[in-house]
Amino acid sequence: MANAIEMPKLSDTMEEGVLSAWLVDEGDEVSSGDVLAQVETDKATMDLEAFDEGVLLRKVIDEGDTVPIGELIAVIGEEGEDISSLVGDGEGDGAATADPEAEPEPVEPEDPAGEPEPEPVEAAPEPEVEPEPTGDGQLREREPEPVPAGTDAEGRRIKASPLARRIAQEHDVDLERVEGSGPEGRIVRRDVEAYIEEREAVPEPEPVPEPEPAPEPAVAEEPTYAIPDEEAAYESEDISQMRKTIARRLAESKYSAPHYYLTVDIDVEKAVELREDLNELAEEQGRTKISFNDLITKACALSLHDHPYVNAAYRPDEGEIHKHNRVHIGIAVAIDEGLITPVVRDADRKGLSQIAQETRDLAERARNRDLEPEEFEGATFTTSNLGMFGIEEFTAIINPPNSAILAIGEIRETPVVEEGEVVPGTRMKVTLSCDHRVVDGAKGAQFLDTVKSYLEEPMNLLL
Template identity: 40%
Template sequence: MAELLHVPEIVTDAGDVTLRSWQVTENQPYAATDTLATVETDKAVVDVEAESAGVVVTTLVDEGSTVPVGAPIAVLRASDEQVPDLPALLRQLGVSAPGEERAREPVPEPSGPALEPSRAAPDSRQHTPGDPSSPRIEGQGRVFASPLARRMARDAGLALDDLHGSGPGGRIVRRDVEAAIADRTGAVESRTPRPAPEVPAGQPAGQPAGEPTGQATGQPAGVTEVPHTRARTAIAARMARSKQQVPHFYLRDTLPVDELVRLRRDLAAQTSATVSLNDLLIRAVALAHAAVPAMNVIWTDEAVRAFPSVDVGVAVATDAGLVTPVVREADRMSITAIAATVRDYVDRARSGQLRQDELEGGTVTVTNLGMHGIEEFSAIINPPQASILAVGAAREEPIVRDGRVEVATLMRVTLSVDHRPVDGVVAAEWMSAFRALVENPLRLLV
């Protein structure tokens, strides 16, 4: 029997995804576990796999569309099934083909106290309760819209009742709001009289002016604007929320890392594994968390949540923005296993192939700008984690030991901590444990 393919609940707090690409075409058979479509969340690119073998009857959403989680995106059938009447099947399933116009009917006036009349209901079809594709009426004159579309409309001063939804079931999505904003901007510009251009000195009156420069739009010539990506928007929102709502405090230390550098060099010479200084620091962070379990926590509205193992996030820079895949149970992994896991994460992060579950969880993140020559910096905590370690460059510097000046390789680190679940004394104990591991790095191999 034909059935709908819905956008899976990839992550609980994701209201919308972008359908990045279809991996199948209409009337194409597929096998179980084959990838049918690729969707993009705020954090990752995720493949939607088939649960069983079948054939794609028709797709319901075009590539590049923003789709609410749970919405239908295609109609599937069994391999031995035929669909003689596609429009009838679509009506039976309660969906519409891409681009199909939906009639709008007035919302009947309710009995009881008079309310402000609504303009129109978004859809005249009979909707099935619980069907995420149904543009259900949530109140008098209120249409169904994605959270992002609601926020954009509110920020732009647009009424949802004035917008036409092009999403599944008539749902208002981002592109609808963007189109309305563009239409409004064009209408305002067409009604605004433009002053006559000044004629430059020496130019005869009536001679056509030259081509307009960037000054005509209020921007200097040559200025360009790059629209925000989903990832960049999500990063900006999370970091702003973290800085505003999480009470940060900072601990700084300068660590001698000569022994750590020597250990890395010995591992490279004696094994085939490629281990970086950052891999060793991830292992040191994990063991320090295990030694000071009061740091291996996060804050929730109900309680401080502690974890039995240490999951460490690793900040990875990509063209789309910063992502933080999580190394699970890093306190129980060998240094070579950590190095292999991080290398795999970096490769897949830069090609947009990380899974959503690989980006969730963790209590601490390691972010390293030392390879860019940055001496010291402070990082913003990645919620709901409770801390983040910012690592600077390892440099040779003069130090004083036993009254004598020597040259040592030093590294500056800054620990940002959420003061709600972690007190300053606990963080100081953690920094001492971390320093001891860095100064005696053979303990990282145990």
Template identity: 30%
Template sequence: MTTEVRSLREFKMPDVGEGLTEAEILSWYVKPGDTVTDGQVVCEVETAKAAVELPIPFNGVVEQLFFPEGATVDVGTVIISVAVAGEAGAAPAAAPAPAAAEPAAEAEPERREVLVGYGPRTGGSQRRARRTTTVTAVATPKPAPAAAAPAAPAPAAPAVPAPVAEVPGGQRPLAKPPVRKLAKDLGIDLRAVTPTGPDGVITREDLHAHAAAQAAPAAPAVEQAVVEATEAVAAPVPVSGAGDVRVPIKGVRKATAQAMVASAFTAPHVTEFVQVDVTRTMKFVRKLKESGELGRDVRVSPLLLVAKALLTAIKRHPEINAQWDEAAQEIVVKGQVNLGIAAATPRGLIVPNIKDAGSRTLSGLAVALGELVETARQGKTPPADMQGGTVTITNVGVFGVDTGTPILNPGEAAILAFGAVRELPWVHKGKVVPRQVTTLALSFDHRLVDGELGSKVLADVAALLEHPKRLITWG
């Protein structure tokens, strides 16, 4: 019967961003034989932009997982098949299905849904996102080939990973995606970790405590973690020589590498430096913290004032907030400043940005900056927050680094590096006294930013940090 031929539905890897071509499967949340419902998250994948969860778009019973955790899958490739509930394929078939199959005359019209907040949607109602980074995607049901029966999956499919054993009570260990990624990198089985977080959620601290308790005189922890992480890939990664480790370049790190190469060999970089006495700025930060002027729960840091100083300098010199249009041979001066903040995460360096940061008050900027940093740390930054940036700040000072020559984020004209704040001997009011000093470095695209404009912007930022009260009068 035709219902037996059409009993299996295939769910393909969707394009969860804009034009992405592949994604890595981080975790499967289901296994063959599990019952799934429309909208249920079945796996977590990592793209070049973010980690996202994929919900299944129909009800049924999981028939097959086509790829193991750690595999990189091209967009459009089938990753899971589901026997639709109520049809013959929902249970194991005792005999092959008939050879003939009717055309799928009543198949649903094709619908292409992309990441929440991206692109047009056609046909059907919008599905509710489980989280900010949840992807809602619908696979178009297709009639199975005439010779294919529900009980006989395609022989070319990769081996399915062994099912994850359930912990007592039948519950899967609770942990956020970044924690699961860390556990994977460290080679820790979450089922063996004692959770201390709210509602039994496993935290980073739990993983580190578990790792410390299980530590043995073997290979260095970081090296061992990398080795175990590479073992999760479908094909073994050869390791040559004593202690050599080969790490696959994929996901965020692959995208970062490609972007930096493109930027370095496309835009002619110029970097200028300036040392700044930020003693008054550091006092101002302490005052804002103690007074609670910006809000009781708002995090105040020197980076906040650096960001405000840069935004104020851009307001005075808007030509630096620009983009080079190679096709039109034009310089496009942007109407608003989308301020990017470089953030180091377990998956690599990302640069989410605060939309229209130039229009925000100091308090509003502090709130947005705090939310951006926290979301990045949790690994929940959606791709929308990493697109459309116009200028970037990289805070290398948090690593104790004085300065550097930062590479431009592709498509942007400038990036400011904020170095470590150190107590140094400084001439102040005619005397050499200890002052708190930092080094700023501004890299810019010399095609559209000449030395005069770059120097004026950097000098303005330095002046504002040396005399932070000017942030009020200049802004």
């Protein structure tokens, strides 16, 4: 029995996926666990595995196509099996396909009663082309309608994927000149790109220089300014699955969760000194060095124990607030396509060295789009650090369904007043974005005060 392969839900926020590459061909035998294709989701590029054994009978979509969750991608079954009920096109493997161009064979009418056969009905004549009047009172024949785009000279639609059509339109490529390599001769992205490369590889003939005209007497002219070409005013770029999800989720968060912001300036001189001492020891022992962000992760994780509403989620569909019993810190990592938040799980139970090692491993694999779904889902609180870019202070949008996110600014040297005297100081500003449906102002301020106390007396992070 043939089995349908549908677009799976590969992450908790995924709504559609892009089939980035097929790894098997039609007619290949596959076993359960074999990787059929690679799918780009909103978080990573992941393998699509087969759950059944058989032959790949049909690829329903092409590389580069975007399809929603649950839509048919391919069909696996026994060789020669009829799959028309799955693909819905009335075709089956091994079955003869009707030629739409072929004329039906005439059927001899039965005449048991010996009655005379009816006379054949003549075909309706083709409609005449109506002449239309011209301005001089004469008549002329109406111009034929232009051939629609994406069709050949005879008006038949050219088989091509939506992505191939868009690339062809952007590069002024006539699809009738492109040879398709997809199923049943369908034109896909790689065919159009190959045609464009071949076209650009042909050298253009060098222009024949025209004779220089005789110089004219110099005349003072007004300066002219080049007007930019409208078509070259911008470059278009397809929206990735990750960027689509970021736009949707953060827009929902910003306009559904009532945000408010609390900022505190922290004395981090002792924390900087502790980090230097710990890294000297880590270098001697060959362990991963600790970043200041690791200290903040640990401080937040311990603080969340004392402030459960900051470690909670608002669930309007269930009419509940979920106060999480475990602390999972999501750490925002910037990658080319946008932002992803790998999760350090049970951060409150881990030492600084373990947090440092896990954070670096997760961040590296996030940039390579090599994270598993369980490694970027399930955060109960999130941090975002732009201090390395010289940003002193900023506000972040809450990562749903969290109730808060901490925005971390740069560590700066600044004069401060201590005991009535101006002295050098080492400070850092952090801003907590809170969902007012869960975290009231006092609760948010108390959480920040606890975080501040850990960073100003960082030895408590080691206890």
